[in-house]
Amino acid sequence: MSHPWNTESLNDALIAHIAETGEALQVHLLRGAEPVIEVICPEQGGLALHMTSSGVRIFVSTVLCHADSVTDRNAFNDACLRLNPINPLSNIGLQSTPSGDLYTVFGELSARSPLISIVEEIHVLAHNALQATDALRSYIH
Template identity: 40%
Template sequence: MSRWTTQELCKYLEASFGAGQVEEVPTADGALQVTLPDCGDLGITIALTDRQVFVSTPLVEAEQVRDRAGFNEACMRLNPLNPLSNLGLTTINDRDTYIVFGELAPDSTAEQIELEVRTLADNAIDAIEALKPYLVSE
């Protein structure tokens, strides 16, 4: 059972990340969106369920990848080097999107959730830098 309500976690994270940087997102189970200005306004989503706290951010839409096979292999090789985070592929707004994500136990402390958000942001930035050779140049 989750020890957090979205309202409680929102209050704690606002104190950590700043007012206006955390907002509730209407979902069935409850979610928050954290915006990190010091990371280029990177958006981190935190979804709360009875079974886990799921923390994620989009990395890149698949359409932006020039060599999907090479990118996928690079993701697999990078994944073990990303502490506390994983790379995956999901659908967001009907588009294949690569994400960086992590999971925590539903009874994780606020400090552990905050650490996951900060670590995930760092890992997302590191991953996009490492994977740039596979992206379509703009």
């Protein structure tokens, strides 16, 4: 790709891709101070991912759990660190929000990535988020 994606152009391209291929994804542009693409993955139980593209990167993420729902944060953090190396193309992080800390699963790509690679990242991140949720379920109440 000669020009990097921005959030709006990526949203339009994903909508066209879904229309052309029948891909089982739902895409919505959420407008705010910074636009965000919400991608719903029906094949993964309706899991919602959020994407933005600016500058040199595309950022894709989903909420793993609220930190206040974790029974033992030290043990959970240790388990997350051990899970990260076997979770290809995805990472687990902690994000501060006005409503409290959230554990997230996220991935990043170049803003010049081809659309097919971006769609693959969506599927891989959704799969990895479900795998992480399953692996870490015993720490969440």
